[in-house]
Amino acid sequence: MKNKEPLILVIVIAFALLTYWLVEPFAHSQMHKHVEGKNFAYADLPALTKVGNAANGKELTMGAAGCTGCHSIIKEGAPAGMDPVTAAQSYGVNPPDLGEAGVLYDAKFLAELIKNPAHALKVEHKFDAAKGQMHPMVAFYGAGGDIDQEVADMVAYLQSIAVKKDELTPKMAYENACGRCHEMRYEKWTQIGTKPSFKFEKDLLAFDIQVLEYQNALTAYMGKLPPDLSMYIRSRSEHFLSTFIENPQAHLAGTAMPRVGITADTAHKVIEHMANSGDTKRDERASIGTNVMWYILVFAIFAFLWKRSVWRDLH
């Protein structure tokens, strides 16, 4: 009798591969719009043409440009003018502390944000100055000199006070860039900060009421409450998360989530923090995966040897 086994094996493998292709790459491509990442280059924004002077930038940021009227810069001794809830009730969202802005955000993006917030954030569909819909972050119209120089000075100042790139942890990246809008309950993070552990129930309730009041103001500003991101790493691919952060409009046209303008490195850290929250067993899983493959390989060798010894006597 001719040996048909190799042929059967080939047919089984071919069908398995076809089924896999239909279920995974093919179905996926039909159900999700494919958005190509642009490596956080923000090519639509003009390049910085001036070399900034940080000392002059400090004067502008703390003075004429009025940044510290809305934003705290705690490490530079500029406190917040309001608590987060009152700030959200005034602006819709709590303006973030600017201590790490220089490392979190792309320099070109920062410059454009200062001059034209709605444009940099890609929310002009919601904030059209011609229709009197002003963005809550007031644009900077210049302090009397060359506006491009003044903006470059402020960017240089923000970069000079921020931590070095490798000192920015995944947690810091998330809390600074996303934390004013998205809570992350698995990490005890709320939009008004980390939830402390309270001794008395009444203090816990008082804190929760603050969070709810903040969320009401945020919902009114955004049109919906931004989702808790504790488990998003499970429901969305890394490719989706990365391209969504880079340009939310490319996935969800008309969404209220702004383009936050972070660098590729910051985005990488934000996603790492999301994985630290929602997928704590990923290292373990990877090592178990390798062990299972070894087990199957050894098992297959034994099965083959056993089959040979059984059939040897029957042929």
Ligand code: HEC
């Ligand atoms: C009138 C208040 C106000 C002033 C003045 C102001 N900002 Fe803001 N800023 C805001 C608010 C509100 C937000 C949050 C907007 C949002 O998330 O939709 C914000 C957001 C930001 C962000 C985060 C942007 C992002 O991509 O997430 C940075 C950085 C920033 N401002 C820098 C500055 C700098 C630098 C200045 C001074 C040139 C300044 N702001 C002046 C209110 C203000």
Ligand code: HEC
């Ligand atoms: C100014 C508020 C704001 C900031 C800052 C913000 N987001 Fe959002 N985000 C939203 C809103 C609002 C939605 C809901 C969008 C919708 O459904 O239209 C959203 C939705 C999302 C979603 C869900 C998308 C989906 O497919 O359902 C993800 C993921 C997300 N944001 C990630 C982030 C990350 C990561 C950051 C920080 C780098 C961030 N966001 C910063 C407001 C914000």
